[in-house]
Amino acid sequence: MNYTTGELAAITDSEIFGNPDLQVTAIAFDSRNIFSATGTAFLALNTAKNSGEKYIQHAVEKGIGIIISQTKLSEIDGVTWIIVNDSLKFIQTLAKHHLQKFHLKTIGVTGSNGKTVVKEWLYQSLYSEYNTVKSPKSFNSQLGLPLSLLKTKAEHEIGIFEVGVSKPGEMATMVDIFSPKIGILTHIGSAHESNFESQSQIIAEKIKLFSQSETIIFNGDNHLVSNAINSVYSGRNLISYGLKNHNDISVQTFGNKAEVKIKYFDEEFLLPAQQRDDATLNNALCIVAVLKLLDYSTDAIIQKINALKPVEMRLESVNGLRNNLIINDYYNLDLDSLKIAFQFINEYNKTEKTLVLTDFIESKNLETLYQHVAELTNQQNFGHIILIGNDIVRFKELFNAKVSTFDSSTQLIESHSLNTIENNLILLKGARKFEIEKIKDHLELQKHDTVLEVNLNAILHNINVHRTFLKPQTKVMAMVKAYSYGLGGYEIAEFLQHHHIDYLGVAYADEGVELRKNGISTPIMVMNPEQHSYEIIIDFDLEPEIYSFRVLDLFYSNLIRKGAEEDYPIHLKIETGMNRLGFTEVEIDELAARLAKMKVKVASVFSHLSSADDPDEDIYTKNQIKTFNGVSKKLAAALGYMPVRHILNSSGITKYSDYQFDMVRIGIGMIGVSPDPEIKKQLRSAVAFKTVISQISTVSAGSSVGYNRRYMPEVDTRIATIPVGYADGVPRLIGNGVGKVGIGGNLYPIVGNVCMDMLMVDVGNANVQEGESVTLFNSNPSLELFANYCQTIPYEVLTSVSRRVKRIYIKD
Numbered sequence: 001m002n003y004t005t006g007e008l009a010a011i012t013d014s015e016i017f018g019n020p021d022l023q024v025t026a027i028a029f030d031s032r033n034i035f036s037a038t039g040t041a042f043l044a045l046n047t048a049k050n051s052g053e054k055y056i057q058h059a060v061e062k063g064i065g066i067i068i069s070q071t072k073l074s075e076i077d078g079v080t081w082i083i084v085n086d087s088l089k090f091i092q093t094l095a096k097h098h099l100q101k102f103h104l105k106t107i108g109v110t111g112s113n114g115k116t117v118v119k120e121w122l123y124q125s126l127y128s129e130y131n132t133v134k135s136p137k138s139f140n141s142q143l144g145l146p147l148s149l150l151k152t153k154a155e156h157e158i159g160i161f162e163v164g165v166s167k168p169g170e171m172a173t174m175v176d177i178f179s180p181k182i183g184i185l186t187h188i189g190s191a192h193e194s195n196f197e198s199q200s201q202i203i204a205e206k207i208k209l210f211s212q213s214e215t216i217i218f219n220g221d222n223h224l225v226s227n228a229i230n231s232v233y234s235g236r237n238l239i240s241y242g243l244k245n246h247n248d249i250s251v252q253t254f255g256n257k258a259e260v261k262i263k264y265f266d267e268e269f270l271l272p273a274q275q276r277d278d279a280t281l282n283n284a285l286c287i288v289a290v291l292k293l294l295d296y297s298t299d300a301i302i303q304k305i306n307a308l309k310p311v312e313m314r315l316e317s318v319n320g321l322r323n324n325l326i327i328n329d330y331y332n333l334d335l336d337s338l339k340i341a342f343q344f345i346n347e348y349n350k351t352e353k354t355l356v357l358t359d360f361i362e363s364k365n366l367e368t369l370y371q372h373v374a375e376l377t378n379q380q381n382f383g384h385i386i387l388i389g390n391d392i393v394r395f396k397e398l399f400n401a402k403v404s405t406f407d408s409s410t411q412l413i414e415s416h417s418l419n420t421i422e423n424n425l426i427l428l429k430g431a432r433k434f435e436i437e438k439i440k441d442h443l444e445l446q447k448h449d450t451v452l453e454v455n456l457n458a459i460l461h462n463i464n465v466h467r468t469f470l471k472p473q474t475k476v477m478a479m480v481k482a483y484s485y486g487l488g489g490y491e492i493a494e495f496l497q498h499h500h501i502d503y504l505g506v507a508y509a510d511e512g513v514e515l516r517k518n519g520i521s522t523p524i525m526v527m528n529p530e531q532h533s534y535e536i537i538i539d540f541d542l543e544p545e546i547y548s549f550r551v552l553d554l555f556y557s558n559l560i561r562k563g564a565e566e567d568y569p570i571h572l573k574i575e576t577g578m579n580r581l582g583f584t585e586v587e588i589d590e591l592a593a594r595l596a597k598m599k600v601k602v603a604s605v606f607s608h609l610s611s612a613d614d615p616d617e618d619i620y621t622k623n624q625i626k627t628f629n630g631v632s633k634k635l636a637a638a639l640g641y642m643p644v645r646h647i648l649n650s651s652g653i654t655k656y657s658d659y660q661f662d663m664v665r666i667g668i669g670m671i672g673v674s675p676d677p678e679i680k681k682q683l684r685s686a687v688a689f690k691t692v693i694s695q696i697s698t699v700s701a702g703s704s705v706g707y708n709r710r711y712m713p714e715v716d717t718r719i720a721t722i723p724v725g726y727a728d729g730v731p732r733l734i735g736n737g738v739g740k741v742g743i744g745g746n747l748y749p750i751v752g753n754v755c756m757d758m759l760m761v762d763v764g765n766a767n768v769q770e771g772e773s774v775t776l777f778n779s780n781p782s783l784e785l786f787a788n789y790c791q792t793i794p795y796e797v798l799t800s801v802s803r804r805v806k807r808i809y810i811k812d
C-alpha cells in the first residue's frame with residue numbers, strides 16, 4: 001500500500017492534525033514489531049482486552065511520526081495524528097477501499113478446518129502462472145483479513161484470502177470489505193464451536209461470504225452444508241467435492257498404494273496420494289476443483305497435486321548445545337512468513353542472534369525478491385547470517401553482517417562452523433527441500449523421543465478465555481510456581497511477559513531468581529520466602545508474601561541491613577479458611593500498627609480459596625470471600641491506602657467473577673483444565689506428553705509380559721513397548737490394565753507392571769507400527785483422564801513429569 005496521511009484521513013472520514021502529505025507504506029499495530037519507522041504509521045488498536053493507546057509513546061520512541069488513534073494524547077507532540085472513530089473500522093474501511101482499486105480475481109476461503117492448507121496449496125499451485133497475493137499464515141480475523149487485503153498491489157492477478165468468523169454477525173463485516181468471485185467452503189466440523197448454538201447456525205453464518213460469488217466450491221459431505229448452499233445459492237455455479245459419491249468431485253476408489261481414482265463430473269482420473277487421510281484428500285479435491293475452474297488440463301493438475309508440499313503451521317523452540325536457543329520455523333518460506341518469524345524472535349531475550357536462511361521457493365524476479373529479504377533481515381541485527389542455496393548466495397553482498405554461504409544443509413553441518421556458535425538465538429528458516437531439520441538435530445541439546453510438548457498459543461488462548469470473565473482493568477497474576485506446573489522455567493514466563501501479564505507468582509525464591517537471570521522483569525511474588533533466602537529476594541527484586549509477624553520482622557530487618565526498606569513491595573496473606581498460612585482477622589490491628597512503623601509498601605493483600613472448584617462448598621467459599629473483603633478493608637483503613645486485592649484462582653475466576661477485586665491468580669486454567677464442562681469446552685489443551693513405540697513383539701497366548709509375569713494374554717497378541725516408566729513420572733499404579741495410552745487416536749491398555757524406564761501396551765491386531773507416536777496425555781487420553789488413571793489430580797500429574805523428559809515449546 002502507499003497512501004498519504006491526507007488520503008488515509010479522507011478515505012476513512014477521519015480528522016487529521018499535522019502534515020497531510022506524509023507517505024504511508026505500512027501500518028504497524030504492535031509497537032514491539034516496528035523495525036523501520038520510515039513510511040510506517042502506528043495504529044493504536046483498541047480491542048475488548050487492551051488499548052493500543054498505551055503503546056503510542058513506545059512507538060514514538062521508535063521513531064514513528066504518524067499515529068492513528070481514537071484519542072489524541074496531548075502529552076505527545078511533534079507527530080501527525082489521524083483521529084478515527086473506531087480503530088478496527090479504520091483498517092477495515094481502508095482495506096475495502098484498497099481492494100476496490102484493483103481488478104484481481106478473488107478467491108475467498110472459509111470453513112472450520114483446512115482453510116490455511118487450502119489457501120497455501122492454491123498458492124503453491126497458482127503462483128507460477130499467476131502473480132498471486134494471499135493472506136499470510138492464518139490471518140483471517142476481523143483484523144487479519146484487512147491486513148491481508150492491504151498487501152494487494154497493481155501487478156497481482158489472483159488474490160487468495162482466508163476468512164474466519166468466531167461469532168454470529170461477523171461475516172457481515174467481512175463480506176462488506178471482501179466479496180470473493182470464487183467462494184470456497186472447506187470442511188465444517190461437527191465439533192461444537194463456542195459462540196454458536198448449532199451447526200446450522202455456523203453454516204448459515206459462513207456461507208454469507210458468498211453473497212457475490214459466481215462460483216461456490218464446497219465440501220458436500222455434510223448434508224447440512226449441501227442443503228444450505230443449494231437452497232440459498234441455487235442460481236450460482238455450484239461445485240461440490242468430498243469423499244462421498246454424490247459430490248461432483250469425489251474419490252471413486254483407492255487404486256494402488258500411491259494413487260486414488262477421482263471422479264470429476266463425468267471424467268475419471270488417477271491422482272497421486274501418498275497421504276490419504278480424509279483431511280488431506282478433501283483438501284486435494286478442493287484444489288482440483290479450483291484448477292479445473294481455471295481451465296488447467298488434467299495432466300497439469302496431476303503434476304500440481306504431485307508437487308504440493310505439506311503445510312506445517314508451527315514454530316518450535318528448543319534448547320541447544322552451548323547455551324544456544326534454536327527456533328525452527330516450519331512455515332513455508334516466503335516474505336510474509338519471514339517477517340512473522342522476525343516478529344516471533346523478538347519475543348526472546350537473547351541479544352546475540354544468528355540466522356540460517358535458504359533459497360526461497362520463488363524463482364522469478366530474484367533480484368527484487370532478495371533485495372526485500374536483505375532489507376528486512378538487515379533491520380534485525382543478526383551477528384551472523386548463514387545462507388544456503390544457489391540463488392540466495394549470489395546476493396550475499398546485500399546482507400550487513402558476517403555472512404557464510406553453503407550449497408546444502410549437509411555441507412553446513414560438515415563444515416563444523418555451527419560448533420563455534422554459543423549463547424545465540426539461532427533462527428532456522430528454510431524451504432522444505434533444504435531439510436533444515438537436520439541442522440536443528442545437529443544443534444539440539446538432547447534428542448529424545450519422549451517429550452512434554454507445551455503449546456504457548458494455547459496458554460495464551462486459555463488466559464484470554466478466563467479474561468472474558470474479567471473487567472479490562474483487573475490485573476492477572478500467572479502462577480508459574482514449581483517450574484510452571486512442570487511445563488518449564490523461564491520459557492513460559494518469558495512468553496507471558498511478552499504478552500503483558502501483570503504479575504508472576506512463584507513458590508520459592510530460587511524460582512524467581514532463575515526467572516530474573518533469564519531476563520524476566522515482570523514483578524514476581526514469592527509465596528514461600530524462606531528465611532535463608534531474604535537476601536537474594538532483595539537482590540533480585542522479588543516480592544515476598546508475608547504471612548506472619550515472624551516473617552514480617554525478619555524480612556524487615558534484612559531490608560534495613562541492605563538499606564532497601566523504602567517502599568519495598570510486600571504482599572500480605574490473609575487466612576480466611578484454608579488454614580495454611582496467613583494473618584487472621586484478630587491480628588490485623590497489630591499488623592497495621594507494626595506496618596505503620598515500617599517503610600515498606602503493601603503492594604497487595606490477598607487470600608486463597610480452599611474449594612473454588614467444589615460446587616458443594618459454595619457457602620464456604622462465599623464466606624471466605626466475605627471474610628477477606630472485611631479484613632482487607634479494615635487493613636486498608638489502618639494503612640491509609642488500598643493495596644491491590646486478590647483472592648480468585650483459575651476456577652474462582654470463572655465461578656466467582658463478581659469477586660475479582662483488583663487482580664486474579666491464574667494457574668491450572670492456563671493449561672486448559674477446568675472443573676466446569678462449559679469452560680473446559682472453550683479451553684485448549686496446552687500440554688502433550690508424547691513418545692514413540694520402541695518395539696512391537698508378538699506374544700503368544702499363555703506367555704507372560706514384564707516383571708513378575710503379571711500379564712498373560714489369553715490369545716496371541718502384539719505388545720508395544722514404550723520408552724517411558726515411573727522414572728519419567730508415569731506412576732506404577734497405572735500398570736496392569738488400569739491406564740491406557742493413545743495411538744493413532746485409539747486407546748490401548750497398559751499391561752503388566754510399569755518398569756522404571758518402559759511400559760508395555762497390548763495393541764492386539766490394530767494397525768500400529770514401531771516408531772509410531774504414542775500419547776500419554778493430550779486430547780486422548782486427556783490430562784484429566786490420565787490423572788484419573790493415576791488416582792490423582794492434573795496438578796500432581798504435571799509436576800511429576802520428571803526433568804529428564806525434554807520440554808519443547810511450540811507456537812501454532
Ligand SMILES: *Cc1c(COP(=O)(O)O)cnc(C)c1O
Binds near residue numbers: 648668
Ligand atoms: C497455585 C496457586 C494459585 C493457582 O491455582 P489454580 O487452581 O492452579 O488456578 C493461586 N493462588 C495461590 C496462592 C496458589 O498457590
